Amino acid sequence: MSDKFNDxxxxxxxxxxxxxxxxxxxxxxxxxxxxxxxxxxxxIIFLTKDISSFDDVALEADVRxxxxxxxxxxxxxxxxxxxxFVNFNFVS
Numbered sequence: 001m002s003d004k005f006n007d008x009x010x011x012x013x014x015x016x017x018x019x020x021x022x023x024x025x026x027x028x029x030x031x032x033x034x035x036x037x038x039x040x041x042x043x044i045i046f047l048t049k050d051i052s053s054f055d056d057v058a059l060e061a062d063v064r065x066x067x068x069x070x071x072x073x074x075x076x077x078x079x080x081x082x083x084x085f086v087n088f089n090f091v092s
Contacts, residue, residue: 005030008045008083013037024066027051031068041090042068048084059086 005021008030017040018033030045044063051059060075069075069088078085 004028004047005045005083009080011036025062039090039092041087043088044068044086046084046086048079048082051084059084063088 005028010016014034014036016032016034018031020031022029022031024044024046027046027050032043032045034041034043054062056077059077063069063075063086073088074090076085076087078087
């Protein structure tokens with residue numbers, strides 16, 4: 001998967017519990033479980049350039065269609081210049 005995910009930005013107060021590079025359909029991604037301010041959650045991190053043709057609605061639908069997102073989970077999307085975070089399965 002090379003080094004394309006080496007520079008994922010990190011908040012200093014977020015604890016990464018688990019991280020793994022993997023594939024999501026045709027895309028390389030990083031899957032993470034994390035803890036921040038009393039909240040446990042999960043993220044799929046895409047390269048922003050890979051999903052530039054997806055608007056937020058299509059991206060959320062694609063992620064919800066997979067096996068990771070619980071049925072009633074809130075999903076948030078944060079797009080950055082290099083990385084897009086799709087966050088889900090929030091538990092406080």
